[in-house]
Amino acid sequence: MGFKSFLLIILFALFFTGCMPKQDDVKNVFQSDSANIIKRDYQKSQKLLISFKQKLDKRNPKAYDKALEQKIYDLIINSEKTLHLKYRDKILENYKDYLQLAFSKDFISARNDYLILGLYYSLYDAYDIKSGHKIVALTYEKEKLHKLHKNLQILKWKIKVDRDLNNEYLFLTWQNNWQIELEKKLNNDEEISYDDIKNLAFIKNGKENLLSRSNFTFEVILTQMIYNVENSLYALGEEPKKLALDAVFFLFI
Numbered sequence: 001m002g003f004k005s006f007l008l009i010i011l012f013a014l015f016f017t018g019c020m021p022k023q024d025d026v027k028n029v030f031q032s033d034s035a036n037i038i039k040r041d042y043q044k045s046q047k048l049l050i051s052f053k054q055k056l057d058k059r060n061p062k063a064y065d066k067a068l069e070q071k072i073y074d075l076i077i078n079s080e081k082t083l084h085l086k087y088r089d090k091i092l093e094n095y096k097d098y099l100q101l102a103f104s105k106d107f108i109s110a111r112n113d114y115l116i117l118g119l120y121y122s123l124y125d126a127y128d129i130k131s132g133h134k135i136v137a138l139t140y141e142k143e144k145l146h147k148l149h150k151n152l153q154i155l156k157w158k159i160k161v162d163r164d165l166n167n168e169y170l171f172l173t174w175q176n177n178w179q180i181e182l183e184k185k186l187n188n189d190e191e192i193s194y195d196d197i198k199n200l201a202f203i204k205n206g207k208e209n210l211l212s213r214s215n216f217t218f219e220v221i222l223t224q225m226i227y228n229v230e231n232s233l234y235a236l237g238e239e240p241k242k243l244a245l246d247a248v249f250f251l252f253i
Helices: 001-020 023-059 069-077 097-103 111-126 143-163 176-185 194-198 217-235 245-249
Strands: none
Touching: 023 069, 023 111, 023 217, 069 111, 097 111, 111 143, 143 217, 176 194
């Protein structure tokens, strides 16, 4: 082999070696893509939470403070943490405080607002919004996202079944109005005939009937939010854990 041929082989080898991406470069690209995926997951949940509030307030119109309505929407849209409610002269800052009040069996004025802020601050905390946009995924705290994943599963169950001290649902979500009206009559030990059922207000005025489907909109929204968190965990190389039925009765973590 002549010197010129040998020199050409060396030059070609150097050229292709220089073109090959380094392992650290590949890792950085992967981490950057994962960070963008996680950011999009938060933004999707952000939009879902706005829709959730709209539907919750419409379904429970006496359970939110109209004076705070736009402030809460602006808070979520702008990803801020500047609104803190008071309860018994104590300023609430932790998402768990809001969620525990939202599901308290005691009378809670504007219960919807505590639930929405608890949900929002859970997202805010888990996705570390305060720190701004993250360039690499490794800067996210996996444990916080795992906590959010568990809390959303707990909330999804509790919002359907939890009741207050008067045995009334804390939140109306899946129930038809005629079912609520009938349950109140049954709780008062009234004897109910078929004619009584036909004369229930929402059946009599034609707004609902005995075959009206339950409203699963809230469950669908929460399921989508859970999926977004799972997607974020997968982007971090983590395996999301489904809670067993008995675990959903636990307190928020």
